[in-house]
Amino acid sequence: MFGTISNIVAAFLTLCIFSFLYKDNPFYKFAESLLVGVSMGYAIPLVYENAFIPYVYRPIFLQNKFLIIIPTLMGVLYIFRFSKNLSWLSRYPIVFGMAIVGMFVPMSLNARVLVQMRSTMLPLDNINTILIFIGVVTILMYFFFSKEHKGTYGKISNVGIWYMMVGFGASFGYTVMARISLLIGRIQFLLGECLGLIK
Amino acid sequence: MSNNKNIFWDRMQNLDRRYIYIVVALAIIIPLLIPFNSKTYITEPVENLYKKVDSFTEREDRAILMCFMHDASTMPELFPMEVSILRHCFERNIKVFTICFLPTAAPLIDYAINTAKEVGGFDVQSGVDYCNFGYKPYALFLPILLGMGEDIAEAVETDSEGRKVENLEIMKNLKNYNELNLVIDFSASASVQTWITYARVKFGANIGAGITAVMAAENYPFLQTGQLVGMLGGLKGAAEYEKLVDVFASNNVVFSKEIVKETWIPITDKNIPYQFKTARIGMNAQSVAHIMIIVFIILGNIGYFVSRKSKNKELG
Amino acid sequence: MKRQIPLLIVIGLGLLFVVHTFVPHKISEDFYEWWQTWSKAISPFMVLLGIMSLFMVHSTKIKRKTANWQYSFVTLGGLLITAFVGFMWGTREGTPYMWLFKNIQMPMSATMFSLLAFYIASAAYKAFRARSVEATVLLLAAVIVMLGQVPLGAQISHWIPDTSKWILNVPNLASKRAITLGVGLGITATSLKILLGIERKYLGGD
Numbered sequence: 001m002f003g004t005i006s007n008i009v010a011a012f013l014t015l016c017i018f019s020f021l022y023k024d025n026p027f028y029k030f031a032e033s034l035l036v037g038v039s040m041g042y043a044i045p046l047v048y049e050n051a052f053i054p055y056v057y058r059p060i061f062l063q064n065k066f067l068i069i070i071p072t073l074m075g076v077l078y079i080f081r082f083s084k085n086l087s088w089l090s091r092y093p094i095v096f097g098m099a100i101v102g103m104f105v106p107m108s109l110n111a112r113v114l115v116q117m118r119s120t121m122l123p124l125d126n127i128n129t130i131l132i133f134i135g136v137v138t139i140l141m142y143f144f145f146s147k148e149h150k151g152t153y154g155k156i157s158n159v160g161i162w163y164m165m166v167g168f169g170a171s172f173g174y175t176v177m178a179r180i181s182l183l184i185g186r187i188q189f190l191l192g193e194c195l196g197l198i199k
Numbered sequence: 200m201s202n203n204k205n206i207f208w209d210r211m212q213n214l215d216r217r218y219i220y221i222v223v224a225l226a227i228i229i230p231l232l233i234p235f236n237s238k239t240y241i242t243e244p245v246e247n248l249y250k251k252v253d254s255f256t257e258r259e260d261r262a263i264l265m266c267f268m269h270d271a272s273t274m275p276e277l278f279p280m281e282v283s284i285l286r287h288c289f290e291r292n293i294k295v296f297t298i299c300f301l302p303t304a305a306p307l308i309d310y311a312i313n314t315a316k317e318v319g320g321f322d323v324q325s326g327v328d329y330c331n332f333g334y335k336p337y338a339l340f341l342p343i344l345l346g347m348g349e350d351i352a353e354a355v356e357t358d359s360e361g362r363k364v365e366n367l368e369i370m371k372n373l374k375n376y377n378e379l380n381l382v383i384d385f386s387a388s389a390s391v392q393t394w395i396t397y398a399r400v401k402f403g404a405n406i407g408a409g410i411t412a413v414m415a416a417e418n419y420p421f422l423q424t425g426q427l428v429g430m431l432g433g434l435k436g437a438a439e440y441e442k443l444v445d446v447f448a449s450n451n452v453v454f455s456k457e458i459v460k461e462t463w464i465p466i467t468d469k470n471i472p473y474q475f476k477t478a479r480i481g482m483n484a485q486s487v488a489h490i491m492i493i494v495f496i497i498l499g500n501i502g503y504f505v506s507r508k509s510k511n512k513e514l515g
Numbered sequence: 516m517k518r519q520i521p522l523l524i525v526i527g528l529g530l531l532f533v534v535h536t537f538v539p540h541k542i543s544e545d546f547y548e549w550w551q552t553w554s555k556a557i558s559p560f561m562v563l564l565g566i567m568s569l570f571m572v573h574s575t576k577i578k579r580k581t582a583n584w585q586y587s588f589v590t591l592g593g594l595l596i597t598a599f600v601g602f603m604w605g606t607r608e609g610t611p612y613m614w615l616f617k618n619i620q621m622p623m624s625a626t627m628f629s630l631l632a633f634y635i636a637s638a639a640y641k642a643f644r645a646r647s648v649e650a651t652v653l654l655l656a657a658v659i660v661m662l663g664q665v666p667l668g669a670q671i672s673h674w675i676p677d678t679s680k681w682i683l684n685v686p687n688l689a690s691k692r693a694i695t696l697g698v699g700l701g702i703t704a705t706s707l708k709i710l711l712g713i714e715r716k717y718l719g720g721d
Contacts, residue, residue, distance in 0.1 A: 006614065010622040017626040021220050021633055033586040035623040037593025040569055042616055043302040043562055044594075045601025051336040051559035054357060059556070071553035075560030082567055088517040091718050093557045095521040095528075098717065099550070100341055101706040102532025104396070108706065111396045111426065112699025116692055119424040128685050135689025136696070143697060160693070165649045167690025169656025170682055171416045174433065176635055176657070177664050178276060178412035180227070180488040181434040183632035184481040185275020186625055187227050198231055198473070198480070216637045223636045237666035240676060271621040272628040303624070306616050309608055338558035342551040349544075354551075401536070412664075419683055420692040435664050486667035488632075493658055495640040503644050 011194045014186060071096075135163040208505040211498065219495070226491040230484040236465040237483055244422055245439040248407045248429025250454050251381055252284065253447070255293045260372040262294035262379050264347075266394070267311075268386035270303035273411050277385045278311060279437035279478035280409040283444050284383065285315035286475065289323050290448040294369055296379065298332040298343075298355070305334035305359075318474045325360070326367040333359025344394065348376050348402035376404040381428070385409040391418065395426045409436065434485060437478035445471060522712045529710040569594065593619075656682055 016031035056072050059065040074093045081090040120136045122129050141153070142160035149157050192198035255261040265284060269277055288295040297308045308331055316323060323329060332355045335343055346354025351373060352365035364370060373379060382404055384391040391408040398404040405428045408418060412433025421427040431440055446462050447454050464471070466479045473480075528550070535543045573587035601612040645651040662668035663679020708714035 006618045010618045013619060014622045014626045017623055017630070020630065022217065029583060029586050030589055031623055032627075033589040034593045034619065035627065036569070037590035037595075038597045038615060038620045039303065039624070040565060041594035041597030042601070042612075042620060044566065044598040045606050045612065046302040046305060046334055047336055047559050047562045048602070049606060050334050051339070051555070055555040056559060059552075068552070068556050071556035072560075074553075075557040078560045078563050079567065081564055082571060087719060091517075091521040092524070093560065094717065095525045096550075096557060097338065097554060098525050098709065099528030100532055101525075101709050102529035103345075103536050105533070105703055105706045105710060106536050107396045107400045108699060109703050110400045111392070112695055113703065115424050115426060116420055116696055116699065119420075120692060128681075131685050132689045132692070135686060136693045139690055139693035140696065143693075161649060162652060163686050163690045163693075165653040166656045166682060166686035167416070167694075169653040170660045170687040171413075172653070172657040173660025173664065173679075174412040174416050176489065176492055176639070176661055177433050177435065177485065179629075179632040179635045180485055180492075181276045181412065181481065182273065182625065182629040183223070184227055184231070184434070184484045184488075186622075186629040187224075187231060187484075188275070188477065188481065189622065189625075191228065191231055192473070198234075212641075214640075216641075219637045219640055220633045223633050227632075238669060239666060240669050242680065271624040274621075274625055275629075303616075303620065306608075306613060306621075336558040336561070338561050339555060342554050345547075346551060416683065416687055417691055417695075419688040420695050423684070423688055433664075482666055486665040489661045489665050490667065492636055492639045493661060495636060496643050496654065496658065499640040499643060500645055 007194045011190060014190065134159065139163055205505065205509045208502040212502040212506060222491060223488070226487045227484045230487045231480065234467055234480055235483060236467055237479075237486065238463065239435075239438050239442045239479060239482065241439050241443065241459050242436075244427075244430040244432070245436055245443070246429070246454070246456075246459075248383070248431060249287070249440060249443045249447075251405060251407065251428045252287055252293065253291060253454060255381070256291040258293070260378050262296060262369075262373055263288065263381040263383060264296045264298065264379050266382060266384045266386075266390075267297065267299040267304040267308050268301065268384055268388065268390045269307075269411075270301055271307065273387040274307065275481070276411050276433050276437065277387070277409055278307065279434070279481075280431045280440060281307075281311040281385055282315050282474060283437060283440040283478075284409070285311055285329075286319050286321075287440075287444045287448045288329070289315060289319060289321040290444065290451075292328070294373070295329045296332060296369075297329070299334050300337045300340045302334055308333070308359075314474050318472045326358070326362065327369055330364070330367060330369050331359040332364070333357075340390075340393070341397065344397055345401070347379065348398065348404075351375060351379060376402040379404070381405045381407060383407040383409055387411040387414065389414070389417070391427070392421070395421060399426055407431075434478050434481050438482045441476060441478050445475070518715065518718055521718060522715065525709065526712050533710075566594075656686075 013031050013034075016027040019025055020028040056068065056075075059068045060072070074096060077089045077092050079090075080086040080088075120133055124130045124133060138156055138160035140160075142149075142157040142164075144157075147153055188198060252263060255263060263284075265281065267281065285295065287293070297312065299305055299308055312329065312331065315321070325331065335355070343354050352363075352370055355364050358364055358367065376382075376398060382394055382398060384394050384406065386408075387410070391406065391410065394404070394406045399406050406426065407429045408427055409431040410418065410433075412435070415430065415432030415436075418427060418430055418432075422430055431437060442464060443454070443459070445464050446452070446459060452458070466476050466483075531543075531546055535547050569590070573591050575581075576584045576587045597612065597615050600610075600615060604610045604612060606612050643654060643657075645654050659675065660679050660682060662671070663676045663682075668675040668679070705714060709717070
């Protein structure tokens with residue numbers, strides 16, 4: 001019985017959102033506003049239990065690590081973000097986290113640039129490796145705007161456009177699949193879990 | 200006659216979008232109500248991830264970490280992947296950990312573990328065979344990711360039930376990424392690249408991805424370089440993994456390309472619980488929906504060219 | 516001073532992180548552990564930003580009675596009730612808090628995104644046109660990948676999934692790699708600018 005009521009509530013809210021497809025209406029607006037509120041409200045107790053208690057309360061009050069009071073006060077400074085005169089105080093917790101860019105620079109250079117370049121410059125012993133090499137070089141040339149795209153240079157960088165079109169087409173194909181999958185999930189819920197029509 | 204044709208295509212061009220919506224809904228509802236058997240072919244990125252997970256079978260000194268980096272909005276694509284991988288681990292006695300950095304992902308972990316455990320009837324224990332680290336604030340994503348490279352128990356501290364991780368039996372032979380040798384990130388964003396940038400570069404961890412189809416095409420360069428050991432892309436990836444678990448893990452058989460090619464598992468088979476074939480059932484509807492989209496593209500283009508031709512004629 | 520001290524903190528700690536990346540010394544490890552403990556203590560307060568921002572937006576809407584202001588009560592009510600229920604009865608499985616999540620947040624969030632399926636179908640019909648040769652190439656690639664991903668494609672002909680695989684593994688890979696290289700260089704340069712105190716936008720005004 002309780003399960004049925006739960007399913008009815010979930011199905012009703014699902015249909016409220018779907019009603020937007022016909023046109024904007026009060027049911028949709030109600031559901032949308034409720035979603036924003038519940039999502040935010042949902043996070044508060046979880047953050048309290050999983051972050052405030054283990055990383056602030058327990059070290060300071062149970063383990064007497066009083067140095068933790070300093071970062072705690074720094075965290076509290078976030079609330080000044082919306083103050084006109086004191087918003088500069090909120091910079092302290094932000095910059096403390098931001099410092100990790102020092103590690104990001106070499107790591108990102110390795111993961112996104114060096115390894116990618118190395119794998120492009122493999123021995124050109126088969127047609128696909130050659131095509132990948134041509135594709136990467138011509139696209140990079142297309143994005144090099146310090147030279148006018150005219151003559152031979154223009155023709156070469158045009159090859160890059162063709163590669164990109166195929167790439168965007170592949171992304172579009174995958175995107176269609178993703179969006180349809182999400183709808184399939186909701187219809188499976190309505191037909192399967194609510195109405196028991198899919199076995 | 201030609202004028203009538205033009206009027207027809209003009210009308211088609213300006214068709215009310217709500218008619219299109221009805222067709223979309225029907226294209227999905229009908230194949231779900233009338234299931235039919237279709238073949239799921241296996242792609243290399245899925246095969247590689249399956250083999251990597253399977254290589255940890257019965258090993259006390261190896262474990263995988265599943266990072267749930269998504270909320271309910273992308274659940275239809277990612278949830279069947281998560282259930283299949285958990286099922287694979289439970290079938291083959293592979294130690295598995297779960298973690299999330301979004302509050303809305305926390306219940307999804309419990310839901311996935313309970314689904315795999317209860318539907319599959321596995322006798323697995325939290326803290327012994329698997330462990331859910333639970334929700335950790337997003338601000339701790341990097342500190343925990345990096346911390347696990349040194350000491351998992353120290354970085355994570357407590358699991359979702361509030362127990363000290365270092366005291367758990369599952370941790371006996373596990374220290375850092377040398378043992379927690381495979382991280383699978385399930386997300387609808389580029390978070391897998393954060394794992395690659397830090398855990399892969401600094402600690403040499405193996406990274407796998409379970410991602411929404413929207414993100415799949417972006418990750419092919421990382422597959423070729425080996426920065427990703429494998430990838431499940433969208434509902435198709437999930438359907439492939441479901442099949443692999445059905446064919447191999449649930450029968451305690453080691454992966455073989457020949458067997459997978461020859462084996463045909465009808466999804467109407469009642470012995471396979473619905474929860475373990477959700478993605479494959481969904482792929483039927485996906486087939487019809489893709490055909491529908493292609494028909495839409497063709498019709499839209501015919502209308503476009505017909506009306507362009509008649510406009511050109513009018514202009515002389 | 517309001518900007519200089521935070522900038523010095525980023526530069527100082529950032530450079531220590533560069534050292535930590537390359538030097539696995541005890542001091543470097545201790546520095547990292549210290550940063551980690553402090554970051555953990557700062558982390559719970561970030562949620563305050565979200566709550567405050569939401570309260571400010573909606574209370575202003577109610578005060579000024581702007582369009583659809585009544586729905587702001589629903590948002591704030593949803594926030595307060597969910598948080599209250601979580602603190603009152605806990606956040607474990609089987610609590611009212613979990614019921615709210617499973618039957619309100621989860622279905623609505625999933626449905627909101629599923630609307631995109633309808634919009635993409637409508638866009639395919641109304642906007643996806645072969646206006647030029649390049650657009651036709653994009654369209655063809657999309658159609659092949661779409662067919663190649665579903666079981667029906669393989670049943671029509673094995674060429675469809677094979678071609679789709681080739682598109683993804685060769686031209687798509689090349690295009691995504693070139694973009695990855697560009698993005699990689701871009702974010703590395705931006706990070707370097709933050710590290711050296713040249714980029715300061717993240718500090719906000721004043």
